[in-house]
Amino acid sequence: MNKSALNLKKKILELTSEYYQVAHRDRTPFVPGKSRIPYSGRVFNEEELINLVDSSLEFWLSYGRYSKKFEEKFADFIGVKHFSLVNSGSSANLLAFMVLTSDKLRERKINRNDEVITVAAAFPTTIAPIVQYGAVPVFVDIELGTYNIDVSLLEEALTKRTKAVMLAHNMGNPFNVDAVKDFCKKNNLWLIEDNCDALGSKYRGQYTGTFGDIATSSFYPPHHITMGEGGGVYTNSSELSQIINSLRDWGRDCWCSSGKDNTCRKRFGWKLGELPSGYDHKYIFSHFGYNLKATDMQAAIGCAQLNKLQKFSDSRSKNFKFLYDQLKEFEDIFYLPHATPDTNPSWFGFVLTVREDSGFTRKDIIDSLEKNNIQTRMLFAGNLLKQPCFDSMREKGGGFRVAGSLNMTDYVMNNTFWVGVYPGMDEIRLKTIVDCIKNFVSNNLNNK
Ligand SMILES: Cc1ncc(COP(=O)(O)O)c(C=O)c1O
Missing domain, CATH: 3.40.640.10 (Type I PLP-dependent aspartate aminotransferase-like (Major domain))
Structure with missing residues (x-):
């Protein structure tokens, strides 16, 4: 590369770093209940932008x-x-x-x-x-x-x-x-x-x-x-x-x-x-x-x-632990997530399954979370066999097989949801999720 191209590139990359600070660093204050808490998202700084440019x-x-x-x-x-x-x-x-x-x-x-x-x-x-x-x-x-x-x-x-x-x-x-x-x-x-x-x-x-x-x-x-x-x-x-x-x-x-x-x-x-x-x-x-x-x-x-993966994983584990510690008192209301023995998960999300006798439905609680701007997700396809992409296979009864029952899978399809633990979360966001769940549960306990 010639010298003037190199000089120009240096300037562009310096400007890119500056651009990140001005355009992408979110300085808007977080307001519980009003600001959105996404289930996940990109976490990046000027290094990603510089590499891309x-x-x-x-x-x-x-x-x-x-x-x-x-x-x-x-x-x-x-x-x-x-x-x-x-x-x-x-x-x-x-x-x-x-x-x-x-x-x-x-x-x-x-x-x-x-x-x-x-x-x-x-x-x-x-x-x-x-x-x-x-x-x-x-x-x-x-x-x-x-x-x-x-x-x-x-x-x-x-x-x-x-x-x-x-x-x-x-x-x-x-x-x-x-x-x-x-x-x-x-x-x-x-x-x-x-x-x-x-x-x-x-x-x-x-x-x-x-x-x-x-x-x-x-x-x-x-x-x-x-x-x-x-x-x-x-x-x-x-x-x-x-x-x-x-x-x-x-x-x-x-x-x-x-x-x-x-x-x-x-x-x-x-x-x-x-x-x-x-x-x-x-x-x-x-x-x-x-x-x-x-x-x-x-x-x-x-x-x-x-370069950030280890830090991201640590942050996911920390956020998961915060939610778990704050919500473990609700063991009789939700099936709480737990790690498979001998593992150290880099969690994708915090999964909650509403118990049979909780007195409310999954729809009730996710409505409440979403109304408070807390994004929720299902455990993907729930039971994939119930999805429309399986319609013709189900009708023909071929092309797949079920070994035993899918009772737990169906239970998950009907009662499970999750919220985020991604590295873009901080304690105030996690606490907002916890408070929303706690308020919801205390308002719905008398239905039990
Ligand atoms: C378990 C699993 N496998 C595969 C995929 C597909 O990945 P992609 O969205 O990059 O195609 C996803 C999507 O999120 C996933 O959760």
């Missing part, structure tokens, strides 16, 4: 130095060998599943009509790739309180056609990794961890997302770190990583980074399929793939966010 001035746009840096830093942080950046958590789930359908995996590949064990109290795109491919999701019930799979039901869900278990660490709370892993090992099943809501959570001191064959992350704004839209697929297997990148990048056989040629040093030396010998490796396709890549500008934001 720097990347946009560079104008590389596609996979570049920030993408490479993000992939390396993420893999290093969480402790995996391979991390592939993609454009969303849903794309990450699509890739993580479709990788396991690759012919390259021979007899272990997932075929149409093979079964994948999962839960219905889920985000839809954990399950969508299974249905879209024509495999059969097998739904198992969850536990109240942890909101994760009831592992005592795993054996009941198993058939000769079972090939994989695909599960999220729900709301940041790790599922019982030992039990699920043992089950997968014993039955030669793949394990996909949807880690989209649990980045930074630990099970027996080790980060979630490092236990299964493949894991996924989302970097959509409510998640633990953000780049606007974005996601990642990670694995310790070189074989799976190569297939992930092939499927992400149009299905190509070549693994050159964008703008690079001949990384394999035999670009015109391959003989694959029925193509003529020496056909350009850049245009050899070993899979029917997608284009799920992110831009370098997304990665630039992600690099700044990654």
